[in-house]
Amino acid sequence: MKQTVLNEEFYMSLKQLPKPQYPFPDFIHPDFQQQREEYYTWIDTEYIIHSKEAREKHKKHQLADIASRGCPFLKTIAELRPLANYTANGAMMDDYFDRCSREEMYRITNHIMALVTGKNPMEPAENGIFHLFWVLRQDAIKCEIPERIYEKFTRSMKDVFVGYAEEKVYYRTNTIPPLSMYLLIREETSGVKPYCYYVALQKEYRNLPDDVFDHPFIKRIYALSSLMIGIHNDIISLPKELSREGDTMNLVKVLQQEKKISLTQAYEKALELHDNYLEEFLLLQKNLPYFDTFQELVYDYVQDIGIMIAGVYAWHTNDTFRYMNGGYVEGEYPT
Structure with a gap:
């Protein structure tokens, strides 16, 4: 009862607390409305495993808008479609398998990876x-995504699903992880690293050599982007995750336990950590290593990763239904 009272007091003060801010402009893909309509069709035709209530809630989440805001400079909706698929399907899948076991999530991951890599080329018999x-793979082939970038995209997608599997240990036991474990897992489960590679399909970035994408400075930028989005997601979803047992992978909860501090203090420390990551991101962008003739293109690529971060945050703040009381979808996978 005491904890409930404390949480209610925190909810009252939450609107007055500072929020993440980014120095990057906010854009949205011109075909976002058409992509939304396709997203609704996916839910109606592919997500028949979900209850009608869950499907209607997912429509209100506008998950395809994350792709439209994260990669607004893709030339066509054909190029946007695989990213919207990964985003919406990945998020809805995460909801559906919310309370499955670690072992089950690894089996699911292996099945998905065989399909997106072409290792298993057979079309599944059922929607x-x-x-x-x-x-997703068929659409990627149609719009001629360069194979080397598609491989990076799918490899990082697997890491997201591995993160989903590892966090199940904490969800199923209603255990808050240590900070170090949280950061390791959240860097992947934010789902951002596939986006970092997909940003390379915009403008002329696909011409960048692998030495750029694989450079430690650039990989650190990917990690910082993942952590910033993971943290701002935690901040926005905090009211929901305080009210549900098992939602333990939230930085505010982690810091409250680790530091033995109040919710408000933990929130402030979470935002401070986020802002430290943002400062490091900007420092790295300003002090990029020498990339010869690609220098300006690499700088612009990093800038568009920043625009991706701001775009994902804009989705979080514009389409808030997913994190409102009663707006989220409970896991329906039979455990």
């Missing part, structure tokens, strides 16, 4: 999560 991932 659903796996069929939609098979469609």
Whole structure:
């Protein structure tokens, strides 16, 4: 009862607390409305495993808008479609398998990866999560995503799902992880690293050599982007995750436990950590290593990763239904 009272006091003060801010402009893809309509169709045709209530809630989440805001400079909706698929299907899949076991999540991951990499080229016989991932690969082939970038995209996608598997240990036992474990897992489960590679399909970035994408400075920028988005997601979803047992992978909860401090103090420390990551991101962008003739292009690529971060945050602040009381979708996978 005491904890409930404390949480209610925190909710009252939450609106007055500072929020993340980014020095990057906010854009949205011109075909975002058409992509929304396709997203609704995916839910109606592929997500028949979900209850009608869950499907209607997912429509209100506008998950495809994350892709439209994160990569607003893709030339066509054909190029946007695989990213919107990964985003919406990945998020809805995460909801559906919310309370499955670590072992089950690894089996699911292996099945998905065989489909998106082409290791298993056979179209799934039934519509659903796996069929939609098979469609993702077909759409990527149609719009001629360079194979080396697609491989980086799918490899990082696997790391997201591995993160989903590892966090199940904490969800199923209603355990808050140590900070070091949280950061390791959250860097992947934010789902951002596939976005960092997909940003390279915009403008002329696909011409950058692998030495750029694989450079430690650039990989650190990917990590910082992942952590910033993971943290701002935690800040926005905090009211929901304080009210549900098992939602333990939230930085504010982690810091409250680790530092033995109040919720408000933990919130402030979470935002401070986020802002430190943002400062490091900007420092790295300003002091990029020498990339010869690609120098200006690399700087612009990093800038568009920043625009991706701001775009994802804009989705979080514009489409808030997913994190409102009663707006989230409970896991329906039979455990």
